[in-house]
Amino acid sequence: MPPGPRKPRVRSYDPAKVRAALEGQVRAVRDVVDVVCAEPDAPALLAKRTRLGEWTVRELIVHLAGAWELLPHRLAEPGPLPARAEAGLLDYVGGLASRAAAVARDTAAGAAAFADVEPKSMAARLDQAAGRLADALAAADPAALVPTAFGAMTVADFTVTRLVETVVHGDDLADATGVAVRHDRQALAAVTRLLADALAAKAPGGSVEVRIPPFAVVQCVAGPKHTRGTPPNVVETDPLTWIRLATGRTEWSTALSDAAVTASGERADISGQLPLLT
Known part of the structure; x- marks a missing residue:
């Protein structure tokens, strides 16, 4: 089973x-x-x-x-x-x-x-x-x-x-x-981590790694799970941009065009999972 x-x-x-x-x-x-x-x-x-x-x-x-x-x-x-x-x-x-x-x-x-x-x-x-x-x-x-x-x-x-x-x-x-x-640094850290965990809960899986340095790294989205080396699908952004994406203050396409977020790999577009809350 x-x-x-x-x-x-x-x-x-x-x-x-x-x-x-x-x-x-x-x-x-x-x-x-x-x-x-x-x-x-x-x-x-x-x-x-x-x-x-x-x-x-x-x-x-x-x-x-x-x-x-x-x-x-x-x-x-x-x-x-x-x-x-x-x-x-x-x-x-x-x-x-x-x-x-x-x-x-x-x-x-x-x-x-x-x-x-x-x-x-x-x-x-x-x-x-x-x-x-x-x-x-x-x-x-x-x-x-x-x-x-x-x-x-x-x-x-x-x-x-x-x-x-x-x-x-x-x-x-x-x-x-x-x-x-x-x-406040610790406030920013806690909110970043909670919203990252919420993404992992909404889109469970291990095919995409979302990095929000220096506070959080989560894996999400169903598909082949990465275990070693450089992940094939990576999203990376800063804490404030992540919070704005997660809360609908910033559009995924806008963040990409402004180079506020980077996304590499064929599964790295997580726009369909955003925003997490409004």
Whole structure:
């Protein structure tokens, strides 16, 4: 009997390192927002459209605040929880697309309440959210369970999801405003690895090697498995380009033409597997 399909790899993340990475990435994003909100043309910058379609910079900031406050909100929810986690990080990545419409509605409703708020108050709103997140992380047991849209999840895993939100949307803010974000190295590493593992889970196999130095190497796509020497099918790119490809911020063809990604071998076109989340 042929072997069954290989189970997707589930990488573990050290809760203390993830917490430190999230705190560093939150600071980096707050720095961007502080700069934007202090500009003389801050109202125009906040009203500027982002690469997320209808979302403005103001809406993006409101969404980030909500993403940071979600952990303290989840921890405060009453009610019984299952004995063990029902969802993991790959469930989160795989289920985000199905949640896109609901997230968009919630963000629009939240942004409407801040439509006429002064720029400095917008920065203060984000600072308050960051403070609530920091307090929740300091008090929570990483092994405790919290309810999520995907099922009960450990605090440790849920913290990684906040890292994804903060890295991805921090890059969105930088793109929209022109203010560079200083990504925390460990935050960038964790998000790169999670999205690489998600690709390997979505397209299991060993015919293509995807390299994202210095953080991740995974094999994926069904076909002849490579075991020795130089792989015949190789994709290589940098962490930020990989995150943009995986989240639909950059098209495969654009990254290729810009030499931001290299792909060698007849099976190395992985555009059909992208994006992994939107």
